Amino acid sequence: MKKINRKALKTILCIYMVLLIALLTFLAILNKPLLNEILINNIFIILLLLVITFIVNYLILSKKVSRNNLNYLADIIISEVFNENKLDIEYEEDLKQMLKKLNNEKKTSMYSMEKYKNAEKIRSEFTANVTHELKTPLTSIMGYAELIELGLAKEEEAKSFAKVIGEDANKLLMTINDIIILSKYDDPTLIEIEKEHFYIGEFIEELVKSIENVASLKKVKILKELDNFEVFADKNKIKDLVNNLLSNAIKYNKPYGIIRVKLYRENENCVLEISDTGIGIKESDINRIFERFYVVDKARGKKSGTGLGLAIVKHVALVHNGTIEIKSKVGKGSTFTFKFPLNENKVKSQKEH
Numbered sequence: 001m002k003k004i005n006r007k008a009l010k011t012i013l014c015i016y017m018v019l020l021i022a023l024l025t026f027l028a029i030l031n032k033p034l035l036n037e038i039l040i041n042n043i044f045i046i047l048l049l050l051v052i053t054f055i056v057n058y059l060i061l062s063k064k065v066s067r068n069n070l071n072y073l074a075d076i077i078i079s080e081v082f083n084e085n086k087l088d089i090e091y092e093e094d095l096k097q098m099l100k101k102l103n104n105e106k107k108t109s110m111y112s113m114e115k116y117k118n119a120e121k122i123r124s125e126f127t128a129n130v131t132h133e134l135k136t137p138l139t140s141i142m143g144y145a146e147l148i149e150l151g152l153a154k155e156e157e158a159k160s161f162a163k164v165i166g167e168d169a170n171k172l173l174m175t176i177n178d179i180i181i182l183s184k185y186d187d188p189t190l191i192e193i194e195k196e197h198f199y200i201g202e203f204i205e206e207l208v209k210s211i212e213n214v215a216s217l218k219k220v221k222i223l224k225e226l227d228n229f230e231v232f233a234d235k236n237k238i239k240d241l242v243n244n245l246l247s248n249a250i251k252y253n254k255p256y257g258i259i260r261v262k263l264y265r266e267n268e269n270c271v272l273e274i275s276d277t278g279i280g281i282k283e284s285d286i287n288r289i290f291e292r293f294y295v296v297d298k299a300r301g302k303k304s305g306t307g308l309g310l311a312i313v314k315h316v317a318l319v320h321n322g323t324i325e326i327k328s329k330v331g332k333g334s335t336f337t338f339k340f341p342l343n344e345n346k347v348k349s350q351k352e353h
Contacts, residue, residue, distance in 0.1 A: 137168035178308035201228025244309035275335035
């Protein structure tokens with residue numbers, strides 16, 4: 001725009017210079033005393049009129065040029081920012097910077113929109129899954145309860161139906177509890193992190209003992225290799241993570257299978273490994289196992305839990321500034337590795353430096 005305004009100004013100046021030279025030349029040729037006297041007496045008025053005319057013309061031209069420039073600029077923005085096919089033109093530096101900024105803003109907007117769409121998709125899927133997971137056991141409970149109420153079930157069948165009702169009610173309660181836990185993780189203002197100093201080896205030992213009876217019913221043996229050292233973490237959330245991983249290791253293990261629980265220090269990190277000799281996970285499923293309601297073993301999914309356990313595990317790892325990784329082979333088993341900083345204050349000071 002600036003270039004075109006300068007060009008307009010130069011054009012106007014040239015025109016007026018030519019007119020002024022032509023006028024003076026004409027007067028010199030005529031050389032009439034009266035005319036010369038009139039011009040000399042009114043020279044300032046004539047010059048002022050010329051300047052005013054020049055300014056008026058310049059404003060008119062520059063306005064016209066500005067409009068043309070805006071249209072030209074709009075065409076450039078549409079071509080370079082919104083269209084896929086770029087123009088092979090070398091622009092001025094200020095125009096380059098503007099186009100770069102617009103392109104960056106476009107990418108940011110598209111990224112935000114993509115994140116919003118993904119969030120809406122996840123929310124929609126979650127709502128559909130919640131509805132299904134709550135409806136299925138409720139339908140079962142209502143059906144069996146109705147048979148007992150109408151007296152259509154014999155005494156032995158009634159006991160069997162009551163057992164199924166109890167199992168489905170328990171699963172319903174677990175699902176609701178897990179949904180409440182996850183909803184708190186979704187909103188940082190609701191989640192309470194109560195970190196404290198404690199010896200994690202002793203703590204994991206207690207958790208393993210509390211679940212050994214469940215493992216023995218499935219003829220699964222738990223082997224422990226636990227170092228005992230101090231950590232700064234939320235005990236209840238670590239308990240949720242360990243119980244979920246141990247439950248899965250028992251649930252998806254083979255009869256007479258083995259679970260190995262290993263706890264050790266690595267630099268300034270606490271590392272917990274829980275491995276099993278179970279059915280394993282397909283490579284195509286590994287990237288999705290931490291999704292809510294995602295069940296790898298579809299055939300056993302209805303009785304195998306809420307499908308929310310590993311989603312909770314992932315969030316527990318995140319609130320501890322940690323990571324959760326998995327290695328698995330079908331038919332061989334899986335290993336989950338949870339790693340988090342021993343002392344969060346040290347991590348913060350390292351980040352600041």
